[in-house]
Amino acid sequence: MSRFLRSRPYAFALVLFAVLLIANIAAQPSFASPSNWAETLAIFAPFAIAALASTPAIMSGGGGIDISIGPLMTVINMVIVANLLPHGLGSPWVVVPACLAIGAAVGAVNGTLVTVLRFQPVVATLCMNFILTGLATQLQGSTTPQGSTWWTNDLSSSFGHIPGGLISIAVVLAAWYALSRTAYTRNLYATGGDDATAFSAGVDVTRVRILAYTIGGLFAGVGGLALMAVLKEGEAGNATMYTLVALAAVALGGTTFTGKRGSLVGTLCGAACMYLITNLLGAANVPDTWTDAIYGCLLLGAVIISAGLASATAVRTS
């Protein structure tokens, strides 16, 4: 059993997900009814994508981490609500490319800071976190801008019979699947495992890492869109919450913060577990004021479990 878990780091999250899903349905039979799926998935999408977007940077190793994903999604959300929609630029052909471009650009800057300028990843993305949080506050101004348009409304409910939240998550996973057909993902694992060895073997470590942050940023672009679709307003204050939830989901999904192991599927399972636990506690009438405490417990538990599973196979080098 433990061998099975070790060879499939995401298996723990998958089992937990199944258990939690049953518990949720038992506690709230309406949870399973198809009429609620669209709404559930729409709320889940920004959480899940924030977690997915945080994963490539962590997988690139060398202490890689991106703590600017939450603020980046908030900035993108704010740009759509406060800048694009009021100026009549609500067409998906404008908004979607703009979101992706902002996300990828910020990710590329992070990656460049980490690799070319050789900043510690925590410091580089902390700077970016400051700058983006400041920017979001600046863009928001004194009011809370609001807005939505037909296709973002569909994104938060459903396009025909397909839930919008499912589409945004699927886009991210499809992009990652396409990448995994190329040499890039292998190079990413090699770099995350040991950058000096990967470098000696001819992997362009710098390019792999810049791309990892850029892909994270690109995913955050999709996440910002999903966030905007659900919120329909711009609120700079909730940027930091997503960082915590995303990191917890990553840890729960079996990705180690040292970069040696990880998968996006695991992260998705981890994010689903986080969402279901929160939902279950809501169903059990635990007041909202305890949310932070519960998230903290989950993150702490997740890193201990994740590290425990990893250390069973890891050779202790020091």
Place this chain on the structure above:
Amino acid sequence: MTTIDAPARALPSRHHLADLQRRFPLLQVAALAVLYLAGAATVPGWTSRSTLSSMLVMASLLGLAGAGQTIVVLGGGIDFSVGAFITAGGVFITELPSVDGWTTWAAIALAVAVAIAGGALNGVVSYRFGVESLVVTLAVGSLLAGVLTGWTGGAVTGTPPAWTSTAVSVISDTFGLPVPPVVVIWLLFAVAAGIVLARTRSGRSVYLTGSNPVAARRALVRTGRTWTAGFVVSALMATLVGVLLAGNGGGNLTAGDPYLFQALTAVIVGGTMFGGRGDYWRTVLGALILTVVTYLLDAHNYSTGVQEMVYGLLIMIVVAAYGRERRVRDRV
């Protein structure tokens, strides 16, 4: 920036200057002087006693909040739970004596116990399981902040003891000295921290652990204990700041939030870098720089959004100047 860069270019040996900068924070001293003079030139009332005094109070709180962070960063970690411990200190001292009838000492004892337990949890979990301290401290911070929110039901109703406002009041003095008590506390602490870090065995253990944990272990440094002690000190200092801050309207559930990032910025802007480079005096300097920058931006009516962006850029400039990692090709 041009004013700071100019002398470096004018003088013949840049390497000599770079070496000097490594040992003594020249750039930061120059920046502080320039920024202060810029304030004096453009802001009316900048050099008055009340402005100076309120700047020193802010710098003291920042500097004290960044004290533990300095030790943690020197040891190679990072502490994101500072904000939560500041909030905890403020909430305990505000809520327990006035609402629940505890004595002040009992409230302080509880705050200290929570700080020791929480700091130890940070240190032990991140060390034992080899997890990034950023992630563990984020979790512990959220847990603590959440417990405080849950316990108070989302609002703090008490009033803090009167002595806390005296400690941080801009117009108060300390035994006849014309500075608020918190400034004197900071000065005494800075001297003590400077000596401990530079001259004692514990201080050296911190540097050794930070620069190379494996080598430190081989040299019989108790790295686990040193690492954990750093987080405990960080939590304790944050709690102290929280208690003092309570007298300044700090007895609420978000009191610590701005201090986490400001104190971390002070540490990095001062020139302390991850893994054994820096000392507490640099953080003192960083806290002063950050205070002057904040006052300058405030006086010129820049919003908090702009302030945050400036903090980010400041860190970027300082780290780019001399806090960088080794190249991959040099590590093969």
